[in-house]
Amino acid sequence: MSDFDKELDTSGLNCPLPVLKARKALSEMAVGEKLHLIATDTGANQDIPAFSKMTGNPLIETSEKEGKLHFIIEKGAE
Amino acid sequence: MAKKLAIIASKGTLDGAYPPFLLASTAVALGFEVKIFFTFYGLQLLNKNLNLKVSPLGNPAMPMPVPVPSIVQIIPGLEWFATWMMKRKLKQKGVASVEELRDICVETGVDLIACQMTVDLFDFDEKDFIDGISSGGAATYLEFAGDADVTLYI
Numbered sequence: 150m151s152d153f154d155k156e157l158d159t160s161g162l163n164c165p166l167p168v169l170k171a172r173k174a175l176s177e178m179a180v181g182e183k184l185h186l187i188a189t190d191t192g193a194n195q196d197i198p199a200f201s202k203m204t205g206n207p208l209i210e211t212s213e214k215e216g217k218l219h220f221i222i223e224k225g226a227e
Numbered sequence: 228m229a230k231k232l233a234i235i236a237s238k239g240t241l242d243g244a245y246p247p248f249l250l251a252s253t254a255v256a257l258g259f260e261v262k263i264f265f266t267f268y269g270l271q272l273l274n275k276n277l278n279l280k281v282s283p284l285g286n287p288a289m290p291m292p293v294p295v296p297s298i299v300q301i302i303p304g305l306e307w308f309a310t311w312m313m314k315r316k317l318k319q320k321g322v323a324s325v326e327e328l329r330d331i332c333v334e335t336g337v338d339l340i341a342c343q344m345t346v347d348l349f350d351f352d353e354k355d356f357i358d359g360i361s362s363g364g365a366a367t368y369l370e371f372a373g374d375a376d377v378t379l380y381i
Contacts, residue, residue, distance in 0.1 A: 163321040165253040169331060172256035190321075202255045 153185035233372035241269030241279040247330035266342035
């Protein structure tokens, strides 16, 4: 797992909360900083890449560990 | 330029409240500019105190713990039970409440527009609505929807 600056655990929360909370967390971060997002909503596998693509916040890494999804999202330029 | 999402919310049931607020809040997170136009029963979604219900009556697709024939569904209390069951399920599965999604919409700048004609038609009192909403008519909606990338009637 790459280094990250902030961690956001959305375990137990369902669509669309992981995306909404990721957006909020990223809005409070500086360009280039990395967010580690943890989710149990399996829809996040599709939704987080879509969110990343549409908002210009690159998805650096995706993995699955002990039944949880882990994403590293970099805060993109505005 | 930001993409635009225009929604007409015409339903005032618990299940009918989810799609407009859920899609609007997510669209804002994806960078869309969003307007929701509330008309007919959808106006109930603007009340300060939401008292939304879901009914199995006339909805044969609603999953029930045991099959309940339509004739039985008119019994008082069954709608209350179905609503209670649905809310409990939503909570168990970590789904945001309608109030929570609506708050996010308000905080993130979704434009909530009450259809003036139906406000008048049903004698709704605008004092019962949440703060920060605007009102408009068909032309108000169409002006925005005409340039929108996504338009939905819910």
